[in-house]
Amino acid sequence: MEDILKNYEPVIGLEIHVQLNTLSKAYSSDATEYGAMPNTQVNMISLGHPGTLPRVNEKVIEYAVRLGIACNCTIRERNEYARKNYFYADLPKGYQITQDTTPICNGGYVEIKDADGKDKKIHLTRIHMEEDSGKSIHDIDPFNTLIDLNRAGVPLLEIVSEPEFRNGQEAYNYLAEMRKLVRYLDISDGNMEEGSLRCDVNISVRPVGREKFGTKVEVKNMNSFRNVQKAIDYEIKRQVELIESGGEVVQQTRTFDAARGSTMVLRAKEDAHDYRYFPEPDLQPVIVREDYISRVKDNLPPLPKELFNKYRELGLNEYDASLLTESKEVALYFENLISHTGNYKAAANWIMGPVKSYLNDKAMHIEAFPITAEKIAQLIEMVDAGKVSNSAASGEMFRALIENPDQDPATLAKEMNLIQESDAGALMEHVHAALAKYPEKVEEYKAGKKGLLGLFMGEVMKLSGGKADPKVASKLVQQELEKQQ
Amino acid sequence: MKLTKEQVEKLAHLARLEFTEEQKESMLNDMDNILGFVEKINGLNLEGIDPLIYMSDEVNVLRKDEVKQETSKDDALKNAPSKDTDYFKVPKIINRGEE
Numbered sequence: 001m002e003d004i005l006k007n008y009e010p011v012i013g014l015e016i017h018v019q020l021n022t023l024s025k026a027y028s029s030d031a032t033e034y035g036a037m038p039n040t041q042v043n044m045i046s047l048g049h050p051g052t053l054p055r056v057n058e059k060v061i062e063y064a065v066r067l068g069i070a071c072n073c074t075i076r077e078r079n080e081y082a083r084k085n086y087f088y089a090d091l092p093k094g095y096q097i098t099q100d101t102t103p104i105c106n107g108g109y110v111e112i113k114d115a116d117g118k119d120k121k122i123h124l125t126r127i128h129m130e131e132d133s134g135k136s137i138h139d140i141d142p143f144n145t146l147i148d149l150n151r152a153g154v155p156l157l158e159i160v161s162e163p164e165f166r167n168g169q170e171a172y173n174y175l176a177e178m179r180k181l182v183r184y185l186d187i188s189d190g191n192m193e194e195g196s197l198r199c200d201v202n203i204s205v206r207p208v209g210r211e212k213f214g215t216k217v218e219v220k221n222m223n224s225f226r227n228v229q230k231a232i233d234y235e236i237k238r239q240v241e242l243i244e245s246g247g248e249v250v251q252q253t254r255t256f257d258a259a260r261g262s263t264m265v266l267r268a269k270e271d272a273h274d275y276r277y278f279p280e281p282d283l284q285p286v287i288v289r290e291d292y293i294s295r296v297k298d299n300l301p302p303l304p305k306e307l308f309n310k311y312r313e314l315g316l317n318e319y320d321a322s323l324l325t326e327s328k329e330v331a332l333y334f335e336n337l338i339s340h341t342g343n344y345k346a347a348a349n350w351i352m353g354p355v356k357s358y359l360n361d362k363a364m365h366i367e368a369f370p371i372t373a374e375k376i377a378q379l380i381e382m383v384d385a386g387k388v389s390n391s392a393a394s395g396e397m398f399r400a401l402i403e404n405p406d407q408d409p410a411t412l413a414k415e416m417n418l419i420q421e422s423d424a425g426a427l428m429e430h431v432h433a434a435l436a437k438y439p440e441k442v443e444e445y446k447a448g449k450k451g452l453l454g455l456f457m458g459e460v461m462k463l464s465g466g467k468a469d470p471k472v473a474s475k476l477v478q479q480e481l482e483k484q485q
Numbered sequence: 486m487k488l489t490k491e492q493v494e495k496l497a498h499l500a501r502l503e504f505t506e507e508q509k510e511s512m513l514n515d516m517d518n519i520l521g522f523v524e525k526i527n528g529l530n531l532e533g534i535d536p537l538i539y540m541s542d543e544v545n546v547l548r549k550d551e552v553k554q555e556t557s558k559d560d561a562l563k564n565a566p567s568k569d570t571d572y573f574k575v576p577k578i579i580n581r582g583e584e
Contacts, residue, residue, distance in 0.1 A: 024548075024553075038572055039562060039573070043561075044556060058547040058550065060549060061547070087501055148572060233550055283546075284544055286544065
């Protein structure tokens with residue numbers, strides 16, 4: 001099968017719907033909060049009552065422009081809205097207000113890793129503004145479908161990619177990148193389980209080298225990134241097998257069954273809709289001018305790619321830089337931390353070591369982490385100055401600070417008796433005593449048994465009650481031994 | 486311009502209307518008349534004239550992102566032909582429609 005698959009080229013495009021985290025709806029001022037009691041966040045406009053007039057939420061424009069800038073799109077100056085007509089019980093007006101011929105963002109691209117970890121650009125066709133439908137609930141009442149219109153009119157951005165994905169892994173990476181972006185931009189929580197990020201996939205396959213596209217199949221209803229990946233890989237195999245066995249791919253909409261890991265027919269092409277788009281006369285055009293775009297640009301939060309590049313320039317390796325920028329909150333904490341210390345590598349190690357493992361342990365987000373970045377920076381400085389050992393700082397002191405985050409690290413170190421003796425004068429006494437205790441070992445050392453250094457170090461540490469700075473002590477011991485030679 | 490019966494049937498389906506054969510005939514006549522009337526516009530020289538979509542030249546009629554929750558659940562459900570205390574009720578739908 002692997003060999004046969006190699007003879008085919010899958011052509012995959014993704015349509016993502018991102019629910020925006022505005023307070024009020026796209027064209028009316030009722031609330032958008034997730035999880036409210038059914039039909040409590042509605043009004044005459046989102047209910048589609050006659051004689052009502054929609055009005056555009058200015059935040060939706062701003063959020064669309066933010067995403068457009070972040071995805072390197074061209075932002076359209078004159079935006080118009082259109083009605084997409086279809087009948088469905090959770091669409092009260094009988095049409096969706098969307099954009100048809102004038103999407104706000106055109107072109108652009110997102111940088112992802114392909115399945116082999118190489119850089120790849122996924123080009124975008126368009127991003128346009130539209131509104132969500134209500135929710136149909138099929139499993140409460142056995143005889144009726146129940147309708148909750150809280151979600152009706154919640155703003156969405158639809159992001160349409162060019163068909164440039166070659167496998168499920170690339171689609172997974174793209175979705176992860178897109179979620180990261182919308183979270184950094186603070187325009188959506190990007191939560192697929194709550195439906196604030198949804199994805200439809202178009203897939204066709206063609207023999208390698210053939211120009212004409214194969215018949216395309218649309219797959220819907222995948223509720224996780226992993227399922228999108230699985231659905232794509234399943235569908236590629238299904239289509240290739242079908243063609244290889246003499247069959248023909250039929251244009252249809254399929255749904256992904258997560259339990260079985262396969263796709264099933266949802267609708268055949270015969271049901272294809274005729275949406276009869278026409279201009280929405282109730283909403284005046286929106287003009288997005290250059291000075292508006294540059295204002296949005298100037299206020300754009302830092303983007304993951306920018307921070308990644310910055311951290312690479314600060315000398316962090318690719319692995320550290322990508323882990324630190326994985327989530328916006330972690331990156332912001334790190335940003336704060338490195339504004340207080342110049343030891344970037346240590347800062348990264350602190351976040352990825354003790355801080356992350358504490359957070360994982362408590363199943364906690366970094367926003368709730370009790371110790372301020374400033375205090376972590378102080379710990380780093382104290383270790384660098386040799387005042388406390390790294391293990392004392394990341395162990396006992398770290399735990400004590402979590403217990404009581406108000407404590408001053410320097411005072412704490414004193415109280416906990418963790419200050420190392422790095423003062424050469426005080427240490428020298430211990431060094432002399434240690435060497436005096438083992439005169440024959442000193443001779444052996446001089447004869448070339450360098451491994452004995454550990455023995456002297458152990459003695460120095462013992463004499464100092466464990467408080468000697470091992471780096472300084474080791475240097476002094478070696479100096480003394482050299483002198484005696 | 487003459488409409489066909491198939492076109493009338495298609496439009497009826499899209500509007501979720503059902504007609505008897507007789508009604509279809511009468512619809513066909515009525516719509517032919519309407520189209521014939523509108524057809525007159527095609528006789529005019531419309532070069533350089535944009536279609537009229539908006540009733541004014543205003544642009545950027547925007548609203549601040551502020552919540553005003555003015556409609557209660559009870560009011561929202563009031564006119565529904567079928568409902569319970571929380572939801573609108575509609576006939577069971579098996580296949581999910583297009584979004």
